[in-house]
Amino acid sequence: MTGTYRIALAGNPNTGKSTLFNLLTGLKQHTGNWAGKTVDMKAGYFSHKHKEYEIIDLPGTYSLYSNSIDEEVARNYIVFEKPDITIVVLDATSLERNLNLALQVLEMTDRVIIAINLMDEADKRGIVIHEQILMKRLGVPVIKISSRNRTGIEMLLDTIDRFVSGAITTEPLKVVYDAVTEEKIVSLAEKAERIFQGELPARWIALRLLDGDERLMAEIAKRFAGRVEDGVRTGQGAVAERSF
Amino acid sequence: MEYEQGKAQSLKGLFNDAGSLSTPDLREHIVEELYRKSGELAQAGVTFTKSTRDEKTEKLDRIFTSKIFGFPIMLLLLGIVFYVTIAGANVPSAMLANFFGVLEGYITMGFEKVGAPDWLHGILVLGLYRGTSWVISVMLPPMAIFFPIFALLENYGYLPRVAFNMDRLFKIVGAHGKQSLTMAMGFGCNAAAVMSTRIIESPRERMLAILTNNFVPCNGRWGTLIVLASLFLAGSFAGGARLFIATSVIVGLVLFGIIMTFAVSWALSKTLLKGVPTHYTLELPPYRRPKVVDVVIRSSLNQTLSVLIRAVKVAAPAGVLTWVLANIMVGDTSILLHIVGFLDPFGKMLGLDGYILMAFLLGLPANEVVLPILLMGYLSTGAMVDMDGISGLKRILIEHGWTWVTALNMMLFSLLHYPCGTTMVNIYKETKSLKWTFLSFLIPTVIAIAVTFAVARIAGGFGIL
Numbered sequence: 001m002t003g004t005y006r007i008a009l010a011g012n013p014n015t016g017k018s019t020l021f022n023l024l025t026g027l028k029q030h031t032g033n034w035a036g037k038t039v040d041m042k043a044g045y046f047s048h049k050h051k052e053y054e055i056i057d058l059p060g061t062y063s064l065y066s067n068s069i070d071e072e073v074a075r076n077y078i079v080f081e082k083p084d085i086t087i088v089v090l091d092a093t094s095l096e097r098n099l100n101l102a103l104q105v106l107e108m109t110d111r112v113i114i115a116i117n118l119m120d121e122a123d124k125r126g127i128v129i130h131e132q133i134l135m136k137r138l139g140v141p142v143i144k145i146s147s148r149n150r151t152g153i154e155m156l157l158d159t160i161d162r163f164v165s166g167a168i169t170t171e172p173l174k175v176v177y178d179a180v181t182e183e184k185i186v187s188l189a190e191k192a193e194r195i196f197q198g199e200l201p202a203r204w205i206a207l208r209l210l211d212g213d214e215r216l217m218a219e220i221a222k223r224f225a226g227r228v229e230d231g232v233r234t235g236q237g238a239v240a241e242r243s244f
Numbered sequence: 245m246e247y248e249q250g251k252a253q254s255l256k257g258l259f260n261d262a263g264s265l266s267t268p269d270l271r272e273h274i275v276e277e278l279y280r281k282s283g284e285l286a287q288a289g290v291t292f293t294k295s296t297r298d299e300k301t302e303k304l305d306r307i308f309t310s311k312i313f314g315f316p317i318m319l320l321l322l323g324i325v326f327y328v329t330i331a332g333a334n335v336p337s338a339m340l341a342n343f344f345g346v347l348e349g350y351i352t353m354g355f356e357k358v359g360a361p362d363w364l365h366g367i368l369v370l371g372l373y374r375g376t377s378w379v380i381s382v383m384l385p386p387m388a389i390f391f392p393i394f395a396l397l398e399n400y401g402y403l404p405r406v407a408f409n410m411d412r413l414f415k416i417v418g419a420h421g422k423q424s425l426t427m428a429m430g431f432g433c434n435a436a437a438v439m440s441t442r443i444i445e446s447p448r449e450r451m452l453a454i455l456t457n458n459f460v461p462c463n464g465r466w467g468t469l470i471v472l473a474s475l476f477l478a479g480s481f482a483g484g485a486r487l488f489i490a491t492s493v494i495v496g497l498v499l500f501g502i503i504m505t506f507a508v509s510w511a512l513s514k515t516l517l518k519g520v521p522t523h524y525t526l527e528l529p530p531y532r533r534p535k536v537v538d539v540v541i542r543s544s545l546n547q548t549l550s551v552l553i554r555a556v557k558v559a560a561p562a563g564v565l566t567w568v569l570a571n572i573m574v575g576d577t578s579i580l581l582h583i584v585g586f587l588d589p590f591g592k593m594l595g596l597d598g599y600i601l602m603a604f605l606l607g608l609p610a611n612e613v614v615l616p617i618l619l620m621g622y623l624s625t626g627a628m629v630d631m632d633g634i635s636g637l638k639r640i641l642i643e644h645g646w647t648w649v650t651a652l653n654m655m656l657f658s659l660l661h662y663p664c665g666t667t668m669v670n671i672y673k674e675t676k677s678l679k680w681t682f683l684s685f686l687i688p689t690v691i692a693i694a695v696t697f698a699v700a701r702i703a704g705g706f707g708i709l
């Protein structure tokens with residue numbers, strides 16, 4: 001399969017996400033307006049090893065619940081638009097707080113690369129990051145970079161290349177919650193899986209629904225209603241094909 | 245199509261199932277687990293070769309955000325800031341008033357020299373000039389002290405700790421922890437604070453912050469509060485004790501305003517704005533030695549000047565209007581006195597009087613002019629009085645039947661009543677809703693009337709009035 005691969009950049013504010021975005025895309029950028037929301041997300045293009053990529057700079061957020069429009073837009077893009085890779089950019093100097101967001105993304109998709117940015121700053125402060133350990137525990141590629149000093153970028157690009165070529169398989173860490181919550185998640189996820197047939201991450205949907213995420217419910221209902229219309233127009237939608 | 249419909253139904257079923265399984269504390273569990281896991285991962289994946297932990301910050305945080313000392317330290321700092329403001333503002337305030345008084349003499353002489361008519365002198369000098377100079381001499385000194393101190397605390401990194409301390413309380417009443425930051429902004433200017441609520445992402449909690457911001461006395465009300473507190477409630481004490489009591493009264497009022505904020509937030513989040521508070525990450529930046537000169541200059545120039553310019557812009561026309569009202573006669577009394585007579589019965593019910601209510605009504609555009617308009621009304625000379633003799637001011641008030649209950653009630657009314665015109669315009673701009681703008685007017689006004697009424701009744705019952 002050729003064509004353009006889509007990459008989403010997620011991360012906390014002030015993690016150098018935009019610096020990385022600018023570094024990768026150069027001047028090939030445009031401002032997109034996604035999902036009918038007024039939040040601007042920049043999109044850009046780059047190619048590497050004869051593959052074309054479109055990269056989207058999601059709004060910087062601390063979490064991916066529906067607290068704000070920013071969070072909702074970022075969340076919706078990852079879950080519903082299903083980019084080929086979501087790169088989670090973390091701040092090396094405050095990894096503990098940043099990992100929170102990474103864990104949330106890992107619940108939403110298994111197509112994740114973690115880029116630990118601001119390594120130059122971390123080195124200066126004597127912070128040593130053992131990416132091998134993190135990689136083993138998180139179950140996805142972990143790359144140390146400094147987009148300011150342009151280090152680790154080649155490594156990141158090669159990982160992206162091997163990722164879309166299928167040379168890398170991931171097994172993302174799933175956070176296990178307390179027994180009571182787990183029981184609810186599992187029973188709800190089963191139902192969700194029957195409905196979405198792998199189209200949406202069932203466990204994550206279950207978790208968010210349990211949390212009473214009304215915006216997500218509305219979004220699912222809306223996107224689903226759109227599908228019904230498509231189904232009517234084209235007679236046979238891709239959905240039906242996949243599910244029968 | 246059949247399949248799609250089946251899916252729609254089961255989608256509803258899924259949502260219903262989720263609803264019945266959901267519990268309010270679930271989010272807590274989720275977040276807790278995520279934090280635990282992040283901590284575990286960081287522990288395993290990160291080592292520190294230098295002592296990078298900011299020990300100074302951690303030590304200070306243990307004190308400033310401690311469960312035992314956190315609140316007392318906040319109170320103490322609040323007290324110190326007000327004490328310094330009140331104590332420091334007196335002398336420069338009198339000096340400015342004197343200066344404007346002398347200047348007025350020369351201007352009047354100039355008017356006489358060119359043979360300007362009396363009404364022109366009345367409007368321009370007794371109305372416009374006195375109104376503006378009063379505002380400047382009363383407001384400039386406290387602002388020039390208060391804003392830089394506040395900016396220094398902010399620059400040092402203390403304000404985020406205040407938000408941290410208050411967070412738990414806000415959560416209990418169903419509001420957002422960041423509301424304490426917008427409240428801090430309200431001490432300067434409620435209109436600006438309403439804009440600053442943009443930092444709160446959730447629309448529900450943002451509305452709570454907007455509707456309750458008024459209970460923080462803004463700069464425009466400091467003048468009134470500080471003058472009345474030092475004038476009446478502490479009148480019979482001398483020197484240092486008097487300053488101390490005036491400070492305590494102000495701190496007490498501020499606390500009362502904060503309690504009101506919590507009470508109203510709680511009531512709203514149980515009724516009109518139902519919901520549970522959202523989680524957020526509050527960054528606690530390291531403590532930094534503030535760049536004193538930089539901060540002082542920037543805050544006095546930017547904040548002080550911009551608030552002052554706004555005040556003067558409003559005070560000038562209000563001064564003119566008051567002079568006109570007091571000098572146009574209908575029958576044998578001025579329009580001003582007609583209004584006062586009309587409002588007086590209601591004012592008396594609240595332990596105030598018609599003059600005070602009129603001053604609050606005319607002061608709608610800006611709280612800064614309430615006290616000047618009041619004094620102008622009392623003197624009925626049609627012009628605001630000079631402020632240099634603070635004992636003269638006290639005599640005028642006592643002649644008009646003031647007691648400490650009147651002073652207390654006027655302070656309470658000032659603290660609790662409707663937001664100023666600018667603030668309401670901003671509330672409309674931010675909410676785009678006439679309903680919420682009207683509620684932002686109604687809720688505080690009803691509370692102000694209820695509280696002053698209750699105080700008047702209680703005081704009356706004890707025979708103090």
